[in-house]
Amino acid sequence: MNAASFSALAEFLHARSGIVLTPDKAYLVETRLAPLMRREGCADLGALVAKVKAALSGPIADEVVELMTTNETLFFRDGKPFEHLRQQVLPKLAAARGPRGVIRVWSAACSTGQEAFSVAMTALEIAPALAGCRVEILGTDLSREVLRRAETGRFSQFEVQRGLPITMLTKYFRKDGSEWVVKDEVRALVSFREWNLLRPPQPLGRFDVVLLRNVLIYFDQPTKTRVLENVASVLAKDGVLYLGGAETVLGISSRFAPLDGARSAYALV
Amino acid sequence: MKTVLVVDDSRIVRKVARRILEGLGFAVDEAENGAEALAACRSRLPDGILLDWNMPVMNGIEFLHALRSEFGLGEPRVVFCTTESELDAIQRAIEGGANEYIMKPFDAEIIESKFQQVGLL
Numbered sequence A: 001m002n003a004a005s006f007s008a009l010a011e012f013l014h015a016r017s018g019i020v021l022t023p024d025k026a027y028l029v030e031t032r033l034a035p036l037m038r039r040e041g042c043a044d045l046g047a048l049v050a051k052v053k054a055a056l057s058g059p060i061a062d063e064v065v066e067l068m069t070t071n072e073t074l075f076f077r078d079g080k081p082f083e084h085l086r087q088q089v090l091p092k093l094a095a096a097r098g099p100r101g102v103i104r105v106w107s108a109a110c111s112t113g114q115e116a117f118s119v120a121m122t123a124l125e126i127a128p129a130l131a132g133c134r135v136e137i138l139g140t141d142l143s144r145e146v147l148r149r150a151e152t153g154r155f156s157q158f159e160v161q162r163g164l165p166i167t168m169l170t171k172y173f174r175k176d177g178s179e180w181v182v183k184d185e186v187r188a189l190v191s192f193r194e195w196n197l198l199r200p201p202q203p204l205g206r207f208d209v210v211l212l213r214n215v216l217i218y219f220d221q222p223t224k225t226r227v228l229e230n231v232a233s234v235l236a237k238d239g240v241l242y243l244g245g246a247e248t249v250l251g252i253s254s255r256f257a258p259l260d261g262a263r264s265a266y267a268l269v
Numbered sequence B: 001m002k003t004v005l006v007v008d009d010s011r012i013v014r015k016v017a018r019r020i021l022e023g024l025g026f027a028v029d030e031a032e033n034g035a036e037a038l039a040a041c042r043s044r045l046p047d048g049i050l051l052d053w054n055m056p057v058m059n060g061i062e063f064l065h066a067l068r069s070e071f072g073l074g075e076p077r078v079v080f081c082t083t084e085s086e087l088d089a090i091q092r093a094i095e096g097g098a099n100e101y102i103m104k105p106f107d108a109e110i111i112e113s114k115f116q117q118v119g120l121l
């Protein structure tokens, strides 16, 4: 692979998404972009990069960014944050917002929706403790492809067997052919929207809980700082931020401090 | 070391499951049907059971009922692992005392996720 084309691609990807493409990821470029290159009749990466540069906000450029995202996700990933939400955070916020109140949750890089639907099921499990306070979940991602899938609420047999307890499957899904579809009561709590985390999130409104999990790992330090700053600007004073198991705010943002006794959970300082 | 009894009439499935479970740190025993499995449990109760549904002699759900009535509800942890994937089959298994349920085909990741779910990992 041509080094100049690779670095041109990396630069474009970083500017658009914050995602860092190091040279050891060259294999990823090949496997992920090959079908697009074939379809577009590009002889090599250089030809594709030329097309991207010719129309930076065109559909091919968008597609390249989407293809370079990693969308790996599962239901109730890491378990702990959902326990923490169920036992502490949601009941506490419900008490603070009151019976006519709303708790707004942002699944900030939601991929195919498992995280957002996991929060919805968590809220339904403790509905009595929420005493009439509503929970609204917004799932966002920059990839339109994953959002299209999230919107359907439809999952393969393989996907519903990763992280989802069987009793949750029988309670909150119906079977349709060989696939499983979230029931309306779950789907109704969640909406999805295309959103790039690099943008100031004010148009999305304020949030009481933000899940920003397994996405900072793809960014460089300045981008991490910027995205955390963005999140801080829309998080309620008594709100909670969850990061992925391998992520931290330490040394990256001074706006958050770890919550006592809960791994990966942070509050505004 | 925790023990898992793999109950399936297919030698290939038992072999694949054994390899995955051993990789997760379990000591694995095998049985070809529910009757063999019940005999194995009477001589030594495992921590977990990976249980097929459709088997000759005694099927999975009959075995589960026998197991729970003889040894009580809590232990061992039972994870069904079957091609039965309709809601009513799953519900029957849970009502019969299964702790988790795998719809075949399975892979290492699903086995690991389900054995975590039932608290054996």
Ligand SMILES: C[S@@+](CC[C@H](N)C(=O)[O-])C[C@H]1O[C@@H](n2cnc3c(N)ncnc32)[C@H](O)[C@@H]1O
Pocket (backbone or CB within 6 Å): A016, A017, A018, A019, A069, A070, A071, A072, A073, A074, A077, A108, A109, A110, A111, A112, A115, A140, A141, A142, A143, A146, A195, A196, A197, A198, A212, A213, A214, A215, A218, A244
């Ligand atoms: C590995 S998934 C994480 C999914 C889920 N949060 C979880 O923890 O399982 C990362 C997601 O981040 C999205 N992403 C990457 N860069 C982004 C950006 N700048 N803005 C919005 N989403 C982004 C990708 O499209 C991908 O779906």
